[in-house]
Amino acid sequence: MTSTLTTEQAKALSALPDASGHFGPYGGRFVSETLTHALDGLTADYQRLKNEPAFQAEIDKDLQDFVGRPSPLYHAERWSAGIGGAQIWFKREDLNHTGAHKVNNTIGQALLAKYSGKPRVIAETGAGQHGVATATVCARLGLECVVYMGAKDVKRQALNVYRMKLLGATVVPVESGTKTLKDALNEAMRDWVANVDNTFYILGTAAGPHPYPMLVRDFQSIIGRETRAQSLEKIGRLPDAVIACVGGGSNAIGMFYPFIEDRDVRMIGVEAGGRGVMTGEHAAPLSAGQPGVLHGNRTYIMEDENGQIADTHSVSAGLDYPGVGPEHAWLKDSGRAEYVAEDDEPALDAFREVTQREGIMPALETAHALSYAKRLAKTMRPDQHLVVNMSGRGDKDILTMAEIDGISF
Amino acid sequence: MSRISGCLSTLRASGKKALIPYVMGGDPNPLVTVELLHAMVAAGANVIELGMPFSDPFADGPTIQLAGERALKAATNIQSILGIVADFRKTDDATPIVLMGYLNPVERMGYPVFCEAAHAAGVDGLLLVDMPPEERHLVAEHCDRLGMDTVFLAAPTTVDARLESIASSTQGYLYYVSLKGITGSGALNVDEVADRVAHIRSLTDVPVIVGFGIKTGEQARAIGQCADGVIIGSRLVATMEALADKPDEIPSAIGAIIAEIRHAMDTPA
Numbered sequence: 001m002t003s004t005l006t007t008e009q010a011k012a013l014s015a016l017p018d019a020s021g022h023f024g025p026y027g028g029r030f031v032s033e034t035l036t037h038a039l040d041g042l043t044a045d046y047q048r049l050k051n052e053p054a055f056q057a058e059i060d061k062d063l064q065d066f067v068g069r070p071s072p073l074y075h076a077e078r079w080s081a082g083i084g085g086a087q088i089w090f091k092r093e094d095l096n097h098t099g100a101h102k103v104n105n106t107i108g109q110a111l112l113a114k115y116s117g118k119p120r121v122i123a124e125t126g127a128g129q130h131g132v133a134t135a136t137v138c139a140r141l142g143l144e145c146v147v148y149m150g151a152k153d154v155k156r157q158a159l160n161v162y163r164m165k166l167l168g169a170t171v172v173p174v175e176s177g178t179k180t181l182k183d184a185l186n187e188a189m190r191d192w193v194a195n196v197d198n199t200f201y202i203l204g205t206a207a208g209p210h211p212y213p214m215l216v217r218d219f220q221s222i223i224g225r226e227t228r229a230q231s232l233e234k235i236g237r238l239p240d241a242v243i244a245c246v247g248g249g250s251n252a253i254g255m256f257y258p259f260i261e262d263r264d265v266r267m268i269g270v271e272a273g274g275r276g277v278m279t280g281e282h283a284a285p286l287s288a289g290q291p292g293v294l295h296g297n298r299t300y301i302m303e304d305e306n307g308q309i310a311d312t313h314s315v316s317a318g319l320d321y322p323g324v325g326p327e328h329a330w331l332k333d334s335g336r337a338e339y340v341a342e343d344d345e346p347a348l349d350a351f352r353e354v355t356q357r358e359g360i361m362p363a364l365e366t367a368h369a370l371s372y373a374k375r376l377a378k379t380m381r382p383d384q385h386l387v388v389n390m391s392g393r394g395d396k397d398i399l400t401m402a403e404i405d406g407i408s409f
Numbered sequence: 410m411s412r413i414s415g416c417l418s419t420l421r422a423s424g425k426k427a428l429i430p431y432v433m434g435g436d437p438n439p440l441v442t443v444e445l446l447h448a449m450v451a452a453g454a455n456v457i458e459l460g461m462p463f464s465d466p467f468a469d470g471p472t473i474q475l476a477g478e479r480a481l482k483a484a485t486n487i488q489s490i491l492g493i494v495a496d497f498r499k500t501d502d503a504t505p506i507v508l509m510g511y512l513n514p515v516e517r518m519g520y521p522v523f524c525e526a527a528h529a530a531g532v533d534g535l536l537l538v539d540m541p542p543e544e545r546h547l548v549a550e551h552c553d554r555l556g557m558d559t560v561f562l563a564a565p566t567t568v569d570a571r572l573e574s575i576a577s578s579t580q581g582y583l584y585y586v587s588l589k590g591i592t593g594s595g596a597l598n599v600d601e602v603a604d605r606v607a608h609i610r611s612l613t614d615v616p617v618i619v620g621f622g623i624k625t626g627e628q629a630r631a632i633g634q635c636a637d638g639v640i641i642g643s644r645l646v647a648t649m650e651a652l653a654d655k656p657d658e659i660p661s662a663i664g665a666i667i668a669e670i671r672h673a674m675d676t677p678a
């Protein structure tokens with residue numbers, strides 16, 4: 001299936017955001033005046049540094065020697081054969097240092113912090129993967145690190161909380177609101193407003209006010225660039241579709257962005273269907289929400305009839321977010337990308353299946369993308385190819401799985 | 410001239426300073442708020458900033474966050490806030506009211522619907538924390554037609570070129586945020602604020618009102634030396650938190666604080 005966009009339309013999409021941070025009607029900068037100066041400064045620093053060879057060289061070196069890139073493109077032959085449809089490939093972001101794609105972004109942003117002379121770093125985290133990736137990079141660069149994490153997530157991701165502490169970070173449980181990722185993001189913005197002189201805010205997903213969605217996308221796009229080259233080499237052509245899970249949307253946009261102008265490649269984002277999109281207990285704003293304004297940008301959100309942000313549910317903490325990056329909102333409306341939702345149960349099934357068929361234990365977030373890939377592969381021919389972004393490994397989820405299995409240690 | 414501009418220019422002409430309390434509408438329940446507003450006016454408030462609760466108030470500290478949570482728990486929404494304003498207007502058509510909140514609930518209601526309803530209820534101005542001047546176009550047509558003011562913030566970090574554009578976009582008054590931080594935080598540095606306000610005044614004639622961190626009558630008087638008025642928020646909201654179980658006592662307790670600050674502001678140092 002070729003996307004209905006013309007070549008020119010696809011080109012125009014990949015030229016976004018515009019100077020004010022808009023992706024079509026989405027994105028922008030809906031923040032209080034107290035943050036405007038900091039965001040302007042960040043935009044200017046990034047525009048200046050991104051074309052500086054020394055800065056880019058330092059990122060490339062860190063990605064190679066510290067993160068372990070390039071990450072392999074792996075053919076999941078046994079799983080594919082069992083499904084009996086398309087060939088499924090995994091882009092192995094789970095093999096990155098710290099175990100997920102998140103580190104691609106923290107390497108980039110922490111170097112921005114270093115180059116702009118900010119000794120203190122703050123971050124928000126849901127599953128704890130971004131917090132761990134931030135704490136890791138800060139340890140290496142000698143930056144102070146404070147991570148905000150919803151109190152509910154602190155409990156369900158206890159292992160990652162301890163990892164961050166071992167790395168020397170301070171983890172602050174956030175007790176306000178729903179005590180999850182969205183509230184951690186609120187608290188990080190509050191900290192930043194008050195400490196803007198010495199503090200760099202490393203936002204963990206492709207959301208938030210401009211320039212964050214652009215910044216995070218640019219740093220994560222290494223995923224799609226490598227995948228594109230590896231596909232040509234290993235498959236001999238581009239894949240028929242690329243598939244990624246969508247929380248805030250950073251691993252997905254990193255995979256999608258380099259493929260936007262390849263109109264023959266379907267791009268499919270998989271949100272968390274939770275207990276079922278029909279039950280209202282989910283985290284699938286693109287599938288079942290509507291446009292609104294949250295965390296400094298216009299995008300699809302989940303809200304009640306009064307415009308209050310809704311409670312979300314997902315078995316995976318990293319997808320448990322009522323908004324989504326604004327570029328995805330525009331990719332959806334423009335028809336270039338498709339978005340679907342996978343519920344808790346099939347995601348858990350996919351987690352077990354891939355673990356036992358391939359010896360690769362995926363993160364619960366990733367398991368949502370795997371579950372959809374299986375559905376789609378079944379409808380395709382064996383000479384067709386799907387790439388799933390294996391956004392992270394499942395070690396962090398072992399306690400959650402054990403609890404589901406009724407095992408306590 | 411809008412009710413806000415009329416009120417502030419009368420005060421300026423008489424050498425008095427505006428005292429502007431901020432309270433959260435519907436805290437701890439919508440039944441309390443109308444009497445509270447009247448009590449604040451009786452004690453010497455000139456303009457009222459009425460908060461509309463939002464689930465994700467990222468520019469607010471814990472005190473105002475909790476006030477919003479109490480209000481939302483009591484099922485406060487835009488309709489009930491506008492009901493409060495309409496009730497208040499039955500016996501007070503002089504005191505300007507500015508609604509303060511976040512964009513999303515307003516967007517959900519729909520900008521034209523919201524603006525019409527707010528105007529009909531007797532609202533004079535709108536301050537949406539996460540709507541910068543660049544996004545004023547969302548409400549511009551409706552606010553301009555109805556004569557409802559859009560109030561914008563300036564911060565200690567706002568650079569000059571931007572200050573000028575904020576000063577030319579804001580209506581009624583310019584809200585100068587006196588410190589880097591969220592509501593309820595930090596210690597106020599009066600000298601620093603005075604310098605900044607003097608600078609803003611050299612750029613614009615619009616009244617400059619200072620808020621964030623002002624808690625005592627003495628601070629209010631000091632700020633009044635340089636600005637057109639002060640906004641008192643977190644101190645009032647903290648008092649309301651302490652009285653959340655005894656809402657009947659809120660109007661008189663808040664009225665007493667307003668009277669104390671009014672007295673200090675009107676008494677020469």
Ligand SMILES: Cc1ncc(COP(=O)(O)O)c(C=O)c1O
Pocket residue numbers: 100101126127128129130204205206245246247248249250251252317318319363365366391392393
């Ligand atoms: C392994 C993994 N995948 C995906 C996500 C979702 O985030 P995003 O949508 O920004 O990629 C997370 C977030 O914590 C994660 O840890």
